[in-house]
Amino acid sequence: MSANNKPTARSLAVQVLVANEKNGTYVDLLLENDTHVRTLASRDMALLRELVFGVLRNRSFLDLHIRNYIRRGYDTFDVKIKNILRVAFYQLLFLDRVPDYAVISEAVEQAKNTGTGSQAKLVNGVLRTFQREPWKPELSSAADLQEIAEYMSHPLWLVSRFVEQFGTEELLPWLKANNRIPVTFLRHLHAQEACMDPELQSTDFDGYFAMPAGLRLQMLKGWQTGRYIVQDPSAGLAVALLAAEAGERIIDLCAAPGGKAVALAKLVGPEGRIVAVEIEKKRLGKIHENVTRTGAENVEIVQADARTVELDAADAVLVDAPCSGFGVMARKPDIRWLRKPEDMRALLRLQRHILHNAAGLVKPGGRLIYSTCTTDREENEMMVTAFLQQHREFALESAGEFVPDRFVTERGFVRSWPHLHGIDGSFAARLVRRK
Known part of the structure; x- marks a missing residue:
C-alpha cells in the first residue's frame, strides 16, 4: 500500500x-x-x-x-x-x-x-x-525437457505433450513465441474504406491493423464509430475458410465474444442472418457489446448449449470450439499454469459432442467449419478425423482455395503458429455436407 x-x-x-x-x-x-x-x-x-x-x-x-x-x-x-x-x-x-x-x-x-x-x-x-551478486541461469544445448520447461516457464507435462506430437525441432521457437508480448490486432470491418486512424500500423494481413503500445481503443475514431473489432488474424482464418456469401444464414456456435459473428454479419449483408449461440450469460453480454457497437443488426443472439441446441438448418455452421487455448498462451499466459493434463479428456469429450450436434444443423451441400485456438493435435486433426469416420455424410474440403498457402497443411487443414506467422496459434477445417 x-x-x-x-x-x-x-x-x-x-x-x-x-x-x-x-x-x-x-x-x-x-x-x-x-x-x-x-x-x-x-x-x-x-x-x-x-x-x-x-x-x-x-x-x-x-x-x-x-x-x-x-x-x-x-x-x-x-x-x-x-x-x-x-x-x-x-x-x-x-x-x-x-x-x-x-x-x-x-x-x-x-x-x-x-x-x-x-x-x-x-x-x-x-x-x-x-x-x-547477480546470477543468471543458462540453458545448455544438452538440457533435458525438465530443464527446458523450467527455463522457458512452461509446465513439464505441456512441453512433453508438444514433443510427443511434433518432435523437438520446433520446441524452443514455439516456447519463445509463447513468452513474447503479443501484438493487438484490429480488424477493419469496412475494408473498402480508408483507415481513419493514422496511429494504427499496417500489417501483412489484409484488413488488419496493429495497435501501437500505449494507444487506447477509446482514442480511435474508427473504434468509436464501430469500424473495428479486436481480432487476431488467426481468428480471421476461420471466417475466410467459411467463405460466407450474401444472403446466407449462418450459425455461430460458442460465439463469444462475437468477433467472428460480427465479421460474418458484414459478409452476408442485410439480407443474411447470423445466429450467435452462447451458453454463458456473462459472455452473452460481450456479444451484445460488439454487435451494438458495430451496428450488426443482422445478428440474432441465442443463449443455449451448443451440445443440444435445436435450430433450423443453416447454409453454414461455425464451431469455435472450447479448447485448451495452447495457441494463445502469449496473450493468456496463465493458461499454461491453470490447465492440467486431466482437463484434456473432458475438453475432448465436449468438442466431440458439440461437433456431433453441429452436424445436424447444416443443410445438405452446406459447410461446417471447426476451429480452435489451440496447437494441440488431439483437439485438431485427430478430432476432425474421428468426426469424419462417424459422419460419412461430410467430406473434408481443402483450405487452399480460401486462405493463403502458408497457413494450409498437406492435408488441407488451416494451421497458424505464433513462432512461424507472428500471430496466435489456431486450427480450422472445412467440412462439406454431401447433397
Missing part, C-alpha cells in the same frame, strides 16, 4: 497473481472485476498489466533466480511471499525504468503486511543479495 493506503500497481499485481494461483481464476477476470484496478490511472494500469502478464510468462524462470538465493524450502513458501519475490525479480530483470531501490522498498513493505517480520527480512535479504 502507498502512504494514503491506496493500493499501488505493484501491490495489486501481487494480489491478482495470488488469487490466480490459489483460486484458479483467470487474470483477465480478476483485472476486469477488481474495483481498485478500475480506479488506476492509465500509466499505473499499464504497469499492473506488465507485471502480472510478465510474471506469468516467466514464472518458473523467475523461480530459478529466487531459488539460487534461498537455501531450501522455497516450494513451501506462502503463495503471497512467492509472488512478492516474483514481481520484484521481474522488475529487476526486465524493467529498466523502475529504480531498484523502489522495487526492493515496496517488496519489503508488502512482506511486512503479511504479519511477520521474518518474511520482510527474508525478502530484503534475497533482493539485496541479488543486487550485490
Whole structure:
C-alpha cells in the first residue's frame, strides 16, 4: 500500500497473481472485476498489466533466480511471499525504468503486511543479495525437457505433450513465441474504406491493423464509430475458410465474444442472418457489446448449449470450439499454469459432442467449419478425423482455395503458429455436407 493506503500497481499485481494461483481464476477476470484496478490511472494500469502478464510468462524462470538465493524450502513458501519475490525479480530483470531501490522498498513493505517480520527480512535479504551478486541461469544445448520447461516457464507435462506430437525441432521457437508480448490486432470491418486512424500500423494481413503500445481503443475514431473489432488474424482464418456469401444464414456456435459473428454479419449483408449461440450469460453480454457497437443488426443472439441446441438448418455452421487455448498462451499466459493434463479428456469429450450436434444443423451441400485456438493435435486433426469416420455424410474440403498457402497443411487443414506467422496459434477445417 502507498502512504494514503491506496493500493499501488505493484501491490495489486501481487494480489491478482495470488488469487490466480490459489483460486484458479483467470487474470483477465480478476483485472476486469477488481474495483481498485478500475480506479488506476492509465500509466499505473499499464504497469499492473506488465507485471502480472510478465510474471506469468516467466514464472518458473523467475523461480530459478529466487531459488539460487534461498537455501531450501522455497516450494513451501506462502503463495503471497512467492509472488512478492516474483514481481520484484521481474522488475529487476526486465524493467529498466523502475529504480531498484523502489522495487526492493515496496517488496519489503508488502512482506511486512503479511504479519511477520521474518518474511520482510527474508525478502530484503534475497533482493539485496541479488543486487550485490547477480546470477543468471543458462540453458545448455544438452538440457533435458525438465530443464527446458523450467527455463522457458512452461509446465513439464505441456512441453512433453508438444514433443510427443511434433518432435523437438520446433520446441524452443514455439516456447519463445509463447513468452513474447503479443501484438493487438484490429480488424477493419469496412475494408473498402480508408483507415481513419493514422496511429494504427499496417500489417501483412489484409484488413488488419496493429495497435501501437500505449494507444487506447477509446482514442480511435474508427473504434468509436464501430469500424473495428479486436481480432487476431488467426481468428480471421476461420471466417475466410467459411467463405460466407450474401444472403446466407449462418450459425455461430460458442460465439463469444462475437468477433467472428460480427465479421460474418458484414459478409452476408442485410439480407443474411447470423445466429450467435452462447451458453454463458456473462459472455452473452460481450456479444451484445460488439454487435451494438458495430451496428450488426443482422445478428440474432441465442443463449443455449451448443451440445443440444435445436435450430433450423443453416447454409453454414461455425464451431469455435472450447479448447485448451495452447495457441494463445502469449496473450493468456496463465493458461499454461491453470490447465492440467486431466482437463484434456473432458475438453475432448465436449468438442466431440458439440461437433456431433453441429452436424445436424447444416443443410445438405452446406459447410461446417471447426476451429480452435489451440496447437494441440488431439483437439485438431485427430478430432476432425474421428468426426469424419462417424459422419460419412461430410467430406473434408481443402483450405487452399480460401486462405493463403502458408497457413494450409498437406492435408488441407488451416494451421497458424505464433513462432512461424507472428500471430496466435489456431486450427480450422472445412467440412462439406454431401447433397
